[in-house]
Amino acid sequence: MGFFKRLKEKVSQTTDRVTQKFMNGLSKTSSSLVGAMDQLFASYRKIDEDFYEELEEILISADVGVATTMELIERLREEVKERKIKEPAQLQPVLIELLDQLMNGEDEVAELAQNDTGLSIYLFVGVNGVGKTTTIGKLAYRFKQEGKKVVMAAGDTFRAGAIEQLETWGKRIGVDVIKQSAGADPAAVIYDGIQAAKSRKADILLCDTAGRLQNKVNLMEELKKVYRVVAREVPGAPHEVLLVLDATTGQNALIQAKTFSEAVQVSGIVLTKLDGTAKGGIAIAVRHECKIPVKLIGLGEQADDLQVFDTTQFLHALFPEVKNEKDIMA
Numbered sequence: 359m360g361f362f363k364r365l366k367e368k369v370s371q372t373t374d375r376v377t378q379k380f381m382n383g384l385s386k387t388s389s390s391l392v393g394a395m396d397q398l399f400a401s402y403r404k405i406d407e408d409f410y411e412e413l414e415e416i417l418i419s420a421d422v423g424v425a426t427t428m429e430l431i432e433r434l435r436e437e438v439k440e441r442k443i444k445e446p447a448q449l450q451p452v453l454i455e456l457l458d459q460l461m462n463g464e465d466e467v468a469e470l471a472q473n474d475t476g477l478s479i480y481l482f483v484g485v486n487g488v489g490k491t492t493t494i495g496k497l498a499y500r501f502k503q504e505g506k507k508v509v510m511a512a513g514d515t516f517r518a519g520a521i522e523q524l525e526t527w528g529k530r531i532g533v534d535v536i537k538q539s540a541g542a543d544p545a546a547v548i549y550d551g552i553q554a555a556k557s558r559k560a561d562i563l564l565c566d567t568a569g570r571l572q573n574k575v576n577l578m579e580e581l582k583k584v585y586r587v588v589a590r591e592v593p594g595a596p597h598e599v600l601l602v603l604d605a606t607t608g609q610n611a612l613i614q615a616k617t618f619s620e621a622v623q624v625s626g627i628v629l630t631k632l633d634g635t636a637k638g639g640i641a642i643a644v645r646h647e648c649k650i651p652v653k654l655i656g657l658g659e660q661a662d663d664l665q666v667f668d669t670t671q672f673l674h675a676l677f678p679e680v681k682n683e684k685d686i687m688a
């Protein structure tokens with residue numbers, strides 16, 4: 359179903375709070391992207407090579423990425439030909455539909471996997487500072503709100519601060535944290551976490567992992583070991599391996615996605631700090647270029663600023679004025 363049809367249904371159905379979260383969180387990207395596009399559409403009388411070139415620059419500076427931008431422009435040229443569009447201003451709804459398609463259109467809002475026969479185990483991977491610990495705290499809060507019994511394991515033993523930070527989150531939201539001292543073997547901490555979660559009949563165990571070791575090889579070996587321990591202790595686990603990427607690092611996030619996917623089977627991406635950048639186009643690039651679904655996005659530091667990624671809400675927050683094709687055609 360096309361974007362505008364879903365928009366009518368989804369935005370009216372979804373609680374206003376979610377739509378507001380997306381709009382507030384993406385306001386920086388929206389104002390810079392829409393501002394630049396409005397200027398472009400107003401300053402061109404016809405759709406020519408200069409117009410396409412300027413549109414390319416706008417998309418790339420919003421961190422949509424070169425590959426995704428090139429593909430978008432290619433599809434736009436075809437649409438312009440097919441629909442015999444003359445006015446640049448008529449392009450905006452077409453552009454939004456194409457962005458929607460590039461982001462896999464139909465809202466397969468990727469659900470978080472659960473183990474309906476017992477303990478669900480999530481691993482969180484990603485480099486230091488991207489928001490891993492914060493994301494674990496926010497997700498623990500979300501699951502607790504849903505009535506689930508949650509336990510967290512402080513597997514990022516590389517940085518002492520990460521252990522304390524997770525403990526702070528645990529105290530704040532009333533969730534147990536299983537830890538050892540800094541420098542301990544992450545796989546041993548996560549093994550303890552699994553035993554504790556089982557004995558406490560928890561529904562879900564959220565595991566932080568090392569954000570950095572001496573070098574990439576050690577880090578990747580470490581992650582493979584954690585993965586093996588989890589898979590041995592609970593059949594079918596880990597149920598999610600969530601790679602946490604910082605949206606403010608732009609195209610670097612794509613490089614990290616490729617690196618981590620070589621070491622462990624990443625099942626989903628959490629894109630954090632989208633509220634902290636005007637280059638939220640990175641979500642489009644990640645969604646289109648990585649074959650891994652963006653499952654969650656971080657729209658702020660508060661516990662309920664972690665939202666399930668939803669293409670319709672995302673594009674509506676970027677282009678809030680465009681409710682349907684007629685808005686622009688008129």
Ligand SMILES: Nc1nc2c(ncn2[C@@H]2O[C@H](COP(=O)(O)OP(=O)(O)OP(=O)(O)O)[C@@H](O)[C@H]2O)c(=O)[nH]1
Binds near residue numbers: 492514
């Ligand atoms: N504005 C904003 N800040 C965020 C978001 N997610 C995390 N942060 C902040 O980013 C900073 C780093 O977050 P951490 O959770 O410590 O990063 P980390 O990846 O856990 O770092 P390590 O624990 O070393 O792996 C903290 O100040 C968080 O509050 C977000 O979605 N929006």
